[in-house]
Amino acid sequence: MQHKSQKNFDASRDRSLPVFGVGVAYIDESIISPIPSNDFDSGIDEMKLIVSSLAPPSKQFFVIPTESIYSPDCAAGRDQLTKLASAVSDVTGKEDLVEHLRMLSLQKIATENGYTxxxxxxxxxxxxxxxxxxxxxxxxxxxxxxxxxxxxxxxxxxxxxxxxxxxxxxxxxxxxxxxxxxxxxxxxxxxxxxxxxxxxxxxxxxxxxxxxxxxxxxxxxxxxxxxxxxxxxxxxxxxxxxxxxxxxxxxxxxxxxxxPPESFCIICNSPLKKTGSATFNGIDNGETRAAAACSSCQYQILPKDPSSLEYFYSLLPQSMSARARDGSISHELLRDQIKDYLLSDSDDGT
CATH class of the missing domain: 3.40.50.620 (HUPs)
Known part of the structure; x- marks a missing residue:
């Protein structure tokens, strides 16, 4: 059934176009969670063997290190990723961050190789x-x-x-x-x-x-x-x-x-509950970006010291930091739109 569904002649009216292709990806997170090299190599070899034995057509197999989401230069990305992992002291927060980075890696592979x-x-x-x-x-x-x-x-x-x-x-x-x-x-x-x-x-x-x-x-x-x-x-x-x-x-x-359009956490991309326009009154850029993270990421991933936030954001992959910048800009635009309706601290509401 799988073979027939992937034959252009049977599955597509336009027989000149491919129907779909399948790829298999493994994200190498050993820079954060080390694995003995022998175990890693044997596991990768076994996965390659499994993928190669699947029904035609052949599937591509990708082994991508997490640090590749920073740049094609894995050495530079490895240093950046190590610093980012070290900046998260909470054990659960570090695990969750690795999971978020895994999704970004999969998104990168899919985008670069044309998967939908x-x-x-x-x-x-x-x-x-x-x-x-x-x-x-x-x-x-x-x-x-x-x-x-x-x-x-x-x-x-x-x-x-x-x-x-x-x-x-x-x-x-x-x-x-x-x-x-x-x-x-x-x-x-x-x-x-x-x-x-x-x-x-x-x-x-x-x-x-x-x-x-x-x-x-x-x-x-x-x-x-x-x-x-x-x-x-x-x-x-x-x-x-x-x-x-x-x-x-x-x-x-x-x-x-x-x-209405959803707002998303700048770290884990979870939808955020809209808490009202007063949130954006009287907070600086760093605090605005912290407020654009969900409560779980604020508590378990982001540094507690506000002065460390900018350094932490500088360690994020470009896709995450862009989300942080976009969130900050959208909050500033929203504040500009509603500033005439905000009450100052001296107003008593009468």
Missing amino acids: KIVLGTCTSRIACHVLEATVKGQGFSLSADIQYVDARWEIPVVLPLRDCLSEELNTLCNLDRFDSLKTIDVLQQPRSGINGLIASFVKLLQQENPSRESTIVRTAGKLTPFCFNRIPEVGDDNGHLASQRRQKKYNLKPNESL
């Missing part, structure tokens, strides 16, 4: 952990954005086809696969720590007591209303438009044109 979607292997078990992690970290407002089938807030939309699959089911499938095309590479998995590690242990214990707990957690969180970007952007196809309308009705989604 990023497919993640995030399953029900991982989403259940994320639901509890986000709850503990105070990310309840943005939680629904992370657990949908589609996340188009990024330049390249992200899809989660394994959202309804438990990790135990996937492990069983891998063990039963007689062609060895499905495997788990355990040697490259780093143990989680801090809040994330505690939640992972807690969910594992719940699953041992009752195998349906993970699904229950995800189904409960699934009752949250998705954001407007939790859908594939429409491209003018009538059938796609009808399908989009059905999804809007089923999941209580509002059309894009009826919703």
Whole structure:
């Protein structure tokens, strides 16, 4: 079926155009979380073997170091990334930052190689952990954005086809696969720590007591209303438009044109809750950018000393720092627009 779907003759009316291509990417984070070189090399070789054995057409396999998001010169990027990781003292915050950088790396690979979607292997078990992690970290407002089938807030939309699959089911499938095309590479998995590690242990214990707990957690969180970007952007196809309308009705989604533009965290790109125009009254540039981060990033990633904020922002990759500059500019523009309606500290409101 996969081979037939990728044959231009069968799958496309215009047989001169390719239907779609598939690539597999692994983000090398060893500069932050070191892995023994022998384990790393054996894991990469095994992944290459798996990808090469997949059904035709051939898939590209990318091994990209995290520091490449800074510049093609990995040496310079490595130094910058090391300083950034050292600037985050909180263990959980450092893990979360690495996860955000991983997404930026995937976005970079997809953009440079012409891919139009990023497919993640995030399953029900991982989403259940994320639901509890986000709850503990105070990310309840943005939680629904992370657990949908589609996340188009990024330049390249992200899809989660394994959202309804438990990790135990996937492990069983891998063990039963007689062609060895499905495997788990355990040697490259780093143990989680801090809040994330505690939640992972807690969910594992719940699953041992009752195998349906993970699904229950995800189904409960699934009752949250998705954001407007939790859908594939429409491209003018009538059938796609009808399908989009059905999804809007089923999941209580509002059309894009009826919703105001979202504000996003400059670090993790989570949607921010609008707290009112008074937030922008009487704060300087550094504080404005700090206010443009979600509460979790402010508490766990950003430095506590306001004088260190500019140095921290200088260590961010260009895509993150640009988001910080854009957020600062948009806040300044908003303040200019509403300054005539703001009350000064001396006004009593009468």
